[in-house]
Amino acid sequence: METKFGKGCHLHLIDGSAFIFRAYHALPPLTRKSDGLPVGAVSGFVNMLQRYVDGNNGADAATHVAVIFDKGSHTFRNDMYDQYKANREAMPEDLRPQIPLTRVATKAFNIACEEMEGFEADDIIATLAHQARDAGGRVTIVSSDKDLMQLVGDGVEMLDPMKNKRIDSEGVVEKFGVGPDRVVDVQALAGDSVDNVPGAPGIGIKTAALLINEYGDLESLLDRAEEIKQPKRRETLIENRAQIEMSKKLVQLDCDMKLDFGLDDLEVRDPDPEVLMGFLAEMEFRTVTKRIAEKLGVEAPVIEASAPAATEVATPEQVGFDADAYECVRDAAALQVWIDRIRERGYVAVDTETTGLNDMTADLVGISLSVAAGQACYIPLTHKSASSDDLFGSDDMADGQMDMAECLAMLKPVLEDPAVIKIGQNMKYDTKIFARLDITVAPIDDTMLMSYAMNAGLHNHGMDTLSERYLGHTPIPIKPLLGSGKSAITFDRVPVDDAVRYAAEDADITLRLWQQFKPQLHVNRVTTVYETMERPLVPVLAQMERNGIKVDRDTLSRMSNAFAQKMAGLEAEIQEMAGRPFNVGSPKQLGEILFDEMGLEMPDGKKPSTGKTGAYSTGADVLEDLATLHDLPRRILDWRQLSKLKSTYTDALQEHINKDTGRVHTSYSIAGANTGRLASTDPNLQNIPVRSEEGRRIREAFVAEPGKVIVSLDYSQIELRILAHIAGIDALKQAFLDGIDIHAMTASEMFDVPLDEMTPDVRRQAKAINFGVIYGISGFGLARNLRIPRGEAQGFIDRYFERFPGIRKYMDDTVAFAKEHSYVQTLFGRKINTPEINAKGPQAGFAKRAAINAPIQGTAADVIRRAMIRMPAAIEGLPAKMLLQVHDELIFEVNEEAAGDLIDAARDVMENASDPAAKLDVKLAVDAGQGANWAEAH
Secondary structure (H helix, E strand, C coil), X not given: CCCCCCXXXXXXXXXXXXXXXXXXXXXXXXXXXXXXXXXXXXXXXXXXXXXXHHXXXXXXXXXXXXXXXXXXXXXXXXXXXXXXXXXXCCCCCCCHHHHHHHHHHHHHCCCEEECCCCCCHHHHHHHHHHHHHHCXXXXXXXXXXXXXXXHCECCEEEEECCCCEEECHHHHHHHHCXXXXXXXXHHHHHCECCCCECCCCCCCXXXXXXXXXXXXXXXXXXXXXXXXXXXXHHHHHHHCHHHHHHHHHHHCCCCCCCCCCCHHHHECCCCCXXXXXXXHHHHCCHHHHHHHHHHHCCCCCCCCCCCCCCCCCCCHHHCCCCHHHCEECCCHHHHHHHHHHHHHHCEEEEEEXXXXXXXXXXXXXXXXXXXXXXXXXXXXXXXXXXXXXXXXXXXXXXXXXXXXXHHHHHHHHHHCCCCCEEEECCHHHHHHHHHCCCCCCCCEEEHHHHHHHHHCCCCCCCHHHHHHHHHCCCCCCCHHXXXXXXXXXXXXXXXXXXXXXXXXXXXXXXXHHHHHXXXXXXXXXXXHHHHHHHCCHHHHHHHHHHXXXXXXXXXXXXXXXXXXXXXXXXXXXXXXXXXXXXXXXXXXXXXXXXXXXXXXXXXXXXXCCECCXXXXXXXXXXXXXXXXXXXXXXXXXXXXXXXXXXXXXXXXXXXXXXXXXXXXXXXXXXXXXXXXXXXXXXXXXXCCCCCCHHHHHHHHHEXXXXXXXXXXXXXXXXXHHHHHHHXXXXXXXXXXXXXXXXXXXXXXXXHCCCHHHCCHHHHHHHHHHHHHHHCCCCHHHHHHHHCCXXXXXXXXXXXXXXXXXXXXXXXXXXXXXXXXXXXXXXXXXXXXXXXXXXXXXXHHHHHHHHHHHHHHHHHHHHHHHHHXXXXXXXXXXXXXXXXXXXXXXXXXXXXXXXXXXXXXXXXHHHHCCCCCCCCCCCCCCXXXXXXXXXXXXX
């Protein structure tokens, strides 16, 4: 077919992906006010397109133009080399739904928009450039991508749009040291770390250019490699020839693709004002809409500040809650209607109903969806028939339900579609339920985590609390549906009609919360916290929880027996000290022994108050105070510690071993602690004591599978390092820089003991002071920890502040800031609200200590979150799994022979987790260990 494109024509080929990523990273996050849809990258993309259109004039203007995009991540190069681009970071979650909108934006400007499955944008650009050049026209590639420089010459040039700099053949020589025709040869030798092209190990761009210029081309160089004088260079080229030749195929662009469009289809066309204005109005881009309307000479559409999106029928405030209006989806035709609505909007609130709270064992009962306020449905899947003869019903399926396999097959594409945001409340639970059914839900938004990012410290973030507080609506309670006690039922026994009302409302509430919270993230200046430390952590934790860790039941059983024997021995000692037998586990009897019979008094000279029962208080705080005066309270504390270890761990952990996996699967709460620390539950693996020998022994039960080892990487004194930075304590900074033992240094300073005469006991006391001061510990508290008199403990604290005055200033400044602003902040911008900071009475002291500690502990928590989020990409390709996070420690399981590689990769991620967001004056350090079990690795 004859083409009109020819001499005198000028084709502009715009690298669309480069525009998108540049727009995303250059601008602050932006959300559409009506529904919270992220549109920051779309806004930047539109502005870049408009600047391009404005500049496309004069004698050198384009006659033809196209924006070329990548379509999908798998191309023919991945079939050639499965590690191609394997080390690239995953696309940011909030960018995914914006990608399709950039295509819509391009078409709204009436600019050709092209992409092809299985090929990269660069290949399409290469093919079009060759076609245009062969037809006698000129080509300008609007991009700064070095991979496209191989196309330059013979009427093809590049334009870096950010620098407004043209790149011709001389510019390519300046970049690569060779002309455009030899760029591929240089790239094949040098490789490309960004695209994971291996190249020749140890040879960079400059060396590659020297070799190519000397030997003429890559083939000649490889054929004559034995002539090279440098032994290492010679051996590299000979040994890696196949890899180098494959690398050339990876970097060589395909210039002869079969395209389903021609050059004539790319002719420059004016936009249709109605179409362009409609798109800009739908995106709610007020400023750019007004500017473009003026250029087009049309009236700009009115965009209301709180206008609903074009696909939304009403805002949440305009629609009440009507549980009877929710739909029960019983067949494929009805579900398809909802799927079409989801794709039309680009988002959906999702909630699962299951047979229990354990997401590793619970079965899916039904799924609820919501696409607009008041518009929600429930899809019943495995409800059982009711039976009056059986309290728990029959095992027959209830009528009017969808087949689960059919439902999941229909939902899987949309739940995995990167262009559709899936919204949930505690989305980690739902993603794990779907993951067990072979559905990877992404991208996600989580209303619980949005609330946490904005309101940590103000209230909890459960759905009932959020609904009542922010929507003024009390959700349908679950208890009347399930009952309680022995007569409680699981959700699959709830009648379908009742389930529809309850479950669909959950999705409806979640959607309304999302519509309200999403725009507020930016207003509260916590978008970065949510987008970089909350949302991306969900899939990481979900995978860790699914991995679990192997626990040896026999080891736990032996420990339980040993603890029982030791407890019996302690009971005998305690009763001998008391002068008579009594129930050591009875607080009432213990109080009578301590205060009535032994006549002990608290350090302040008083007996503890009695409660309504008339019994003395014998809590840990009381016993810790008394332990500074008498051995019996110390023994009680030791007995209680053993009792807790036995009941909480060596006994209870055996019950938590999953019968299918043989592993223990803890659950992490992201929004549990105000400071950003994760909380571990069912079972709690974060509170296993490490100070006592017994606590350390429990870790022996956490073992590696045969042929594997447990690897532990633990931040070394991270909170002291952060304190040194935040408080500007030069002595601490220098000590860390010099590699000095901080606890030993403190002991030497505080107790006037030379470092070479340091005893473990003195160092232990200094360690307690170091960490105690960070937490704003009182003389009472330190006395309890060290089991020394209060006056002596207070003296230690006073001398500490004299030695490090910066700490006192930090504390005073932090409390003053909290009182003025009602919150404190971590180095990464996490806000921890302090509503009690101006309280009077006992709460005042606690609030101050919490405010002082929060920026330090919170920053440490942020650092390890950032490390965890980056870890999957860093260890991809290694036979390793991340299993646990315990405060400042990460636990892995890895094939024995790869332990060293894992440690190197993980340590690099952890030690650099604060940069570039927060550059610490003190470098982070990570201790690593490995062994057959957790105790050996720690």
